[in-house]
Amino acid sequence: MQIRDFIPDGVGRRFDLVSFGEVMLRLSAPDKEKISYGEVFDKNAGGSELNVASGAAYLGAKTAIITKLPDNKIGRFIQYNVRYGAVTDRYVVFDKSPEKRLGVYYYESGAYPRKSSVVYDRANSSFTKITFDEINPEVYYKTRLFHVSGITLALAPSLRDTTLKMIQEFKKNGAAVSFDFNYRATLWSEEEARETITKILPYVDVLFVSEETSRRMMQKTGTLEEIMKSYADEYGCKIVATTRRIAISPTRHNFGCKIYFDGKFYEEEHYKEIEVVDRIGSGDAFVGGALYAILMKGDIQAAVEYGDAMSAVKNTVYGDMPRSSLEEINSVIKNHKSTGPQSEMNR
Numbered sequence: 001m002q003i004r005d006f007i008p009d010g011v012g013r014r015f016d017l018v019s020f021g022e023v024m025l026r027l028s029a030p031d032k033e034k035i036s037y038g039e040v041f042d043k044n045a046g047g048s049e050l051n052v053a054s055g056a057a058y059l060g061a062k063t064a065i066i067t068k069l070p071d072n073k074i075g076r077f078i079q080y081n082v083r084y085g086a087v088t089d090r091y092v093v094f095d096k097s098p099e100k101r102l103g104v105y106y107y108e109s110g111a112y113p114r115k116s117s118v119v120y121d122r123a124n125s126s127f128t129k130i131t132f133d134e135i136n137p138e139v140y141y142k143t144r145l146f147h148v149s150g151i152t153l154a155l156a157p158s159l160r161d162t163t164l165k166m167i168q169e170f171k172k173n174g175a176a177v178s179f180d181f182n183y184r185a186t187l188w189s190e191e192e193a194r195e196t197i198t199k200i201l202p203y204v205d206v207l208f209v210s211e212e213t214s215r216r217m218m219q220k221t222g223t224l225e226e227i228m229k230s231y232a233d234e235y236g237c238k239i240v241a242t243t244r245r246i247a248i249s250p251t252r253h254n255f256g257c258k259i260y261f262d263g264k265f266y267e268e269e270h271y272k273e274i275e276v277v278d279r280i281g282s283g284d285a286f287v288g289g290a291l292y293a294i295l296m297k298g299d300i301q302a303a304v305e306y307g308d309a310m311s312a313v314k315n316t317v318y319g320d321m322p323r324s325s326l327e328e329i330n331s332v333i334k335n336h337k338s339t340g341p342q343s344e345m346n347r
Helices: 048-059 073-084 137-141 150-155 157-172 190-203 211-216 224-235 282-296 300-314 326-337
Strands: 015-020 024-028 042-046 063-070 092-095 104-108 117-121 143-149 176-180 206-208 239-249 252-261 264-267 271-275
Touching: 015 048, 015 282, 024 073, 042 048, 042 073, 048 063, 048 143, 048 150, 048 282, 048 300, 048 326, 063 073, 073 092, 137 157, 143 150, 143 157, 143 282, 150 157, 150 190, 157 176, 157 190, 176 190, 176 282, 190 224, 206 282, 211 224, 211 239, 224 239, 224 252, 239 282, 239 300, 252 282, 252 300, 264 300, 271 300, 282 300, 300 326
Parallel strands: 015 063, 015 143, 024 104, 063 092, 143 176, 176 206, 206 239
Antiparallel strands: 024 042, 104 117, 239 252, 252 264, 252 271
16 A cells, blocks of 8 residues: 555645644643742643644645634734644634634643643634634545544534534545544543544544553553554554653653555654653644645655644654754754764754
8 A cells, every 4th residue: 555545645635734723722730830929921832633733734735724813913923823823724713703702721831740731712713613614615625635533523512513524525526634642531521532532533634642541531441563453454544643742851851653555664763762841742743744644645654744844843842843954853863763873953
């Protein structure tokens, strides 16, 4: 099997990747201050699907996002951040209703033994009320691949129906589908998630799922390799990727991945002792890097390398979005493979 067998080339398609998800306002307590005591917050945009689209875009893929924002100044702030992330905002829907609102989350950075933590304020946001009919139908034949995560499915029952309809439309028009489980226990139960996601999986070509989610939420057993292969055997997923993060402390992590494709597993030496500045979005950065390599290089080993490097570097960057250029990531990959002495500074 070749990647081009299930992911179309770019002929006649404006985008390599289109994602669908909520973009939120992130308010972060600076300098590891506790939310309950601090009085000042740093303001950023954040959301899993935007992080993925932006990560791939910074490396060179053409991407867009489908989302819904309040039609006010804070919604425009998010829109401008979408553009800053090199993502097209053509398919952003603006909410003009009196009840319009943007979801917010507060982030507190940890220091051992205090863990980092997140507080959500996202109920009834404008995005949770987006409907299938509000989405510009041209998008369904404009992209090579559609990406969404389990977070979107968890936000509202109506979004599950909308997402499934969208996936069916993208598939009907020849696009491949990428799905990240991205399970969040604070949003829905394992039982509810399993029932919903099982309906999505037969449409999925590229799957991202952690070993823990597979064992707990999907109730799978066996070795990691057997579990990954089961998604291909049971649901027809073509590419299955899983990551492994070992948190030594809030500021020291090890990270790596394994990808299954066409009967073979791909991996590399893990990144060790990553100096963590901000881990939020590092999983999304992996997805963005891996999808970039799958779409633009058609190479699974490259997906391992770009995914791992993007995630490792994102841990060192403040904010949700990765903001890493292709030049930087290529340099990181080269250094990671090097066995000889390395310079301490690029200059």
